[in-house]
Every structure is written in C-alpha cells, then in structure tokens.
Amino acid sequence: MPGPLAVYVHIPFCTIKCGYCDFNAYAGLDALKDAYARALLREAEAAAPLLAGRTISSVGFGGGTPGEFPARHIAALLDLLRSLAPFEPRAEVTLEVNPGTSSPPYLRDLRAAGVTRLSVGAQSFHPAELAFLDRIHSPEATAAAVAAARDAGFESLNLDLIYGLPGQSLEAWLASLDAALRLQADHLSCYALTVEEGTPLARRIARGQLRLPDSDLAADMYDAASDLLAAAGYRQYELSNWARPGHESRHNIAYWTDRDYLALGAGAHGYLGGERYENIAHPRDYIAAVEAAPPGQPRPALARITTPPPPAQAADWLALRLRLLEGFSPAEFERRWSEPLHEAVGSVLREAARAGLLELTPRVRLTHRGRLLHGEIAARLLACLEETAPRLPGLAARAAPVPPGHPGPLSPSG
Numbered sequence: 001m002p003g004p005l006a007v008y009v010h011i012p013f014c015t016i017k018c019g020y021c022d023f024n025a026y027a028g029l030d031a032l033k034d035a036y037a038r039a040l041l042r043e044a045e046a047a048a049p050l051l052a053g054r055t056i057s058s059v060g061f062g063g064g065t066p067g068e069f070p071a072r073h074i075a076a077l078l079d080l081l082r083s084l085a086p087f088e089p090r091a092e093v094t095l096e097v098n099p100g101t102s103s104p105p106y107l108r109d110l111r112a113a114g115v116t117r118l119s120v121g122a123q124s125f126h127p128a129e130l131a132f133l134d135r136i137h138s139p140e141a142t143a144a145a146v147a148a149a150r151d152a153g154f155e156s157l158n159l160d161l162i163y164g165l166p167g168q169s170l171e172a173w174l175a176s177l178d179a180a181l182r183l184q185a186d187h188l189s190c191y192a193l194t195v196e197e198g199t200p201l202a203r204r205i206a207r208g209q210l211r212l213p214d215s216d217l218a219a220d221m222y223d224a225a226s227d228l229l230a231a232a233g234y235r236q237y238e239l240s241n242w243a244r245p246g247h248e249s250r251h252n253i254a255y256w257t258d259r260d261y262l263a264l265g266a267g268a269h270g271y272l273g274g275e276r277y278e279n280i281a282h283p284r285d286y287i288a289a290v291e292a293a294p295p296g297q298p299r300p301a302l303a304r305i306t307t308p309p310p311p312a313q314a315a316d317w318l319a320l321r322l323r324l325l326e327g328f329s330p331a332e333f334e335r336r337w338s339e340p341l342h343e344a345v346g347s348v349l350r351e352a353a354r355a356g357l358l359e360l361t362p363r364v365r366l367t368h369r370g371r372l373l374h375g376e377i378a379a380r381l382l383a384c385l386e387e388t389a390p391r392l393p394g395l396a397a398r399a400a401p402v403p404p405g406h407p408g409p410l411s412p413s414g
C-alpha cells in the first residue's frame, strides 16, 4: 500500500523580482495567470495514475508569490485534487502570501477554498531592510496581514524572517524577532540570507558594494533566535524552523523524511518512488508543453529526471534527516539502505561526535554547535559514502522502490 502523498504546486508570478532571489519566479507575466491555471488543472488531471490508491497528506503552494494568484484558481485546483485522491482528515494546505498583497477578502476566499495554513513573507520589521530586500510591503502591512488572516479563520500562521543582511546588527535582528513574537505567529522560519550566483545581490557583493556580516555575527544571530524563541515557547524542530506545539509544517516534514511528493507547475520539483524530477521552468513553455502533451502522459511538463547514484541518495537522506532536530536512529538508516550505519559512515559520525557536533545515542542528531555546520557535515558524509558504497552490496545495488500506481521511469522531455 503506497503511503500518503504530499503535493507541491508552484506559482511562479511575482510583482517584482527581488534582488537576492534565484527562485523560478517572474515579474510582468500576470497576463499568463488564467492560462497557467488551466495548465495546472490539466497537469493534475494527467497525474491521476500517480495519485491512484493514495491519500493526500498535504498540499503546499509555493513560488513565486502564490498569494497573488486568484483565489478561484486555488479553489478549482484543490477541488480537482480532492476528486482525484482523498485528503487525510488533518491534511495541511499551506500557501505563501506576501503581506503587501493580502487583502482581507482574498484571505477569506483562500480559507473558504480549503487553505488551512498561511505562510506570511514578513522577512524583516525594519523598513530599510525591507527596502534593501526589494520587498513591496511595510512592517505595518505584515501586522495587518496577520490580523486579517486570523479574522479569516486561519489557525496556523507562519512568519518567514531573514537574518544576516549586509549591515544588520544583532540588535536589529532581535528587534525583528521581537516584533514577530508580538504578532503571536504559530510558526517561525528564520533563514540566513544566502547569496545566489547570478543575482543582482551577488553582483553587488562581487563589486565590493556590499558585505555580508561575518560568520561569527551570523552565528550569534542564530543563537539569539534559538534562545529567544525557546523562551517564548517555540520548539525548534528543524535547522531553521520553530513551532508552537502541534504547528510544525507537515508539508515540509514530508520533504525532510523521504516521503513522496508530486510536483505541479512550472519548474516544480517532485520525488516519486526514489526518483527526483523537475518540470519545465518557464511558465510560457510549461503551459505550451501541458497543452501539447498527448493523453496518457502522467507528467506532461517533465523537463528532467535526476535519480542520483545510491551513495548520493543515501547522503541526501542523511543530510535531510539531520536537518530535523530529532535526527534518526541507526535502525531507520539500515531499514532504508540495507546496510549498517556504522559501516556506511561510521568514521565521519565518530569524528563529528568527538568534535562535539553530533550526538550518537539514542539517536543520531546534531548538537547546537553542529547545527551551524550542517553543510560541512553533509559534505563529509557524501565523501565518505562515495568511498564506502562500492564495498557495501546493499547500498551499491539498491534500486529505488517503485510504488504501486507509479508507471515507472519516463523519458525526459521538453
């Protein structure tokens, strides 16, 4: 019996393209929205064989700015998904909104459509930082969006915050956190600003016009968030995520725990039966591909399948599990990969434990210091697996399981 499925829906439209963003997001394509909505419905209908016999545990609308997509299109897609596969009783339907474009009637329509959880892109509570990030909203707009979301009946609200901005002081970061706490969000995601190649931000940094805070200050900001949020009753459950009890993001947990997720929309990434795949990125090309696809093609906008070799898959599994503060047990690894954990990566785990970065019992999990070095530890695990996998028959030979209802490998197209 295949397990429950998460569904990711990508909405690639934004009012402007922020200077730090390398997401598959586009400004100035609003005229495509109706055609895009029709293509999403066709893509979901075509995916019926992938949904057969499964329940849907969560739907996540990301982007882009899904909160600028007409609520009637969100409602139509959710109705269609419900007709294709039953939603679990506590299914989470989460959607990202921009505080600058979240009117009370719009939020009420989203709630009526079946959206259960809103993720509000607050980012900062300082006007100058918001301007630096090219955000179109003010701190007051975030407060208004939160109030409107509560009025509309949303019982689970996330606020996204970014720290580690050029010129940002620890005090400024603490003030943003404090403002977020006053809004009584149920969940907080705090991400360090990352400089993505090819973005205007990366060019300004390369020209020496901007400097990111040094790593010690960024680490202090992370520690301060951990302390402040713990004192306020939020439990950290993932490297960058804190929640009040019962408000952890079930949709994101599916990504971190090796669960299948179906991708819908331009550039959306999916994971089915051990196979990672991605859709055609540009909305115009995506719409054209879906419209032109012959019947019977369950992934009509497929751009590529990327099934990494087993050592990389196992390294991904470990890196994702280590993002969760609960970590994992050696038995879970062995069940998934048919090899004892200590044979696969024991040397790296022991070294990290000696350095105070990992706990090994009763579960393997990062320490507070280790959380700051997750990327480095993940890289070492991959290097180790590449060395050990050839002598571990279970790991080297392991084929990805193909769940019933999944039609098996497809040829890349588009």
Ligand code: SF4
Pocket: 013, 014, 015, 016, 017, 018, 021, 022, 023, 025, 063, 064, 065
């Ligand atoms: S609103 Fe979000 S997705 Fe859109 S450009 Fe800005 S950061 Fe990127």
